[in-house]
Amino acid sequence: MSRRFLRATQYLLIGTLFVSLGGHLALLQTIAWGNMLVEFSSTDSIAEAVDKTFDGDHPCHLCKVVKKSKKEEDKKPLHKVEMRWEVALPAQVKVPLPRSTDLAFRVTEYFGTYAQIHLAVPMQPPRAA
Secondary structure: OOHHHHHHHHHHHHHHHHHHOOHHHHHHHHHHHHHHHHHHHHHOOHHHHHHHHHOOOOOOHHHHHHHHHHHHHHHOOOOOOOOOOOOOOOOOOOOOOOOOOOOOOOOOOOOOOHHHOOOOOOOOOOOOO
């Protein structure tokens, strides 16, 4: 990329962020206050001009435009994203029972005591205890 293109995209990004955060309205309000201060100080003292400028009772045309724009911005519905926690449970699955078959188990019956059982493989004593 060329250096000029990169610089232009950076300025475009900064400008977009400035406008999206309402910086243009803050800039217009600052200009309006400056103009009002100059206008009021031409007829009154500096202290009175500052009081008239910032008291809100003597707005200029530009102040009214900024106030109207802020109200319109507040009225705009924001795209609200609602996050819902939904748990996807699997559908209930019914497994059929297996067909009944006759199974033959060989079970040895032993009615003696535990001490009388002899293991088929002799166990060796442990090497370390």
